[in-house]
Amino acid sequence: MKNVLRIKVLDRRDFVLGAGAAALLGGFFAAIPEARAITGSAEFEAALAELLKGATPRIGGVDMDLPGSVENGDYVPVGLGVESPMSDASYVKAIHLLSPANPRARVATFKFTPLSGKARVMSVMRLAKTQEVVAVAELGDGTLLMSTRSVDVKVGGCGT
């Protein structure tokens, strides 16, 4: 199954750049990633589609603390977080950690409650090869945030 998901990149530049402004700033506009494909293994694309359920996530907003390059993919420290008051009215329900190139796409789902106080977790993951790790956060009101982080892996983990 090859199911390429087109993720619209929404940020403040989309609001700033109206049609007229786009004409004036043609060169600048061309440099903005309008939409980009987040691709990976069939299992990864199915897992991402299942999480997004057809909705468009906001790009950014999940802090991803991962090294840019690692010698050993068996042991890759990973920090994930979303700024949130973590109150009953406004909190982060979960952060899903996905790998586009590991044998298994779903690395972990971290679930939070207002009692967490902070939507932040540190752990250690495996990376089979160089790839762009994906984090999807689910807020209490259903909003989805998505961030990615590239990690260069010299020697892969996961027993591959």
Add this chain to the structure above:
Amino acid sequence: MKKPPRIKIPEGIKPGDVIEIKTLATHIMETGNRKDAAGNKIPRDIIHTFTAKFEGREVFSVALGSGIAANPYFAFFLRVPGPGTLELTWIDDDGETTVEKVPLVVA
């Protein structure tokens, strides 16, 4: 678990503090993707669930896949409502359940 998990909690906790809790379990986290010398698949054996509760209320939990490294480490946070007991649970593929209860000293 062969060895009990290591749990680190800060001292001098006051009600309302958001504290960081660090946990380290001992587990091979066998992925299920590897083969032995004879070419047979080594079956998956991982901790698949970690849960932290405070006085019976869920604080934080993890559904782990095989992409979490051996000896799963989690550092997470708790907004301390007052004195009480933190209950941490790890469950693996063999159904082995490890439970640690940590009373929090809250001044």
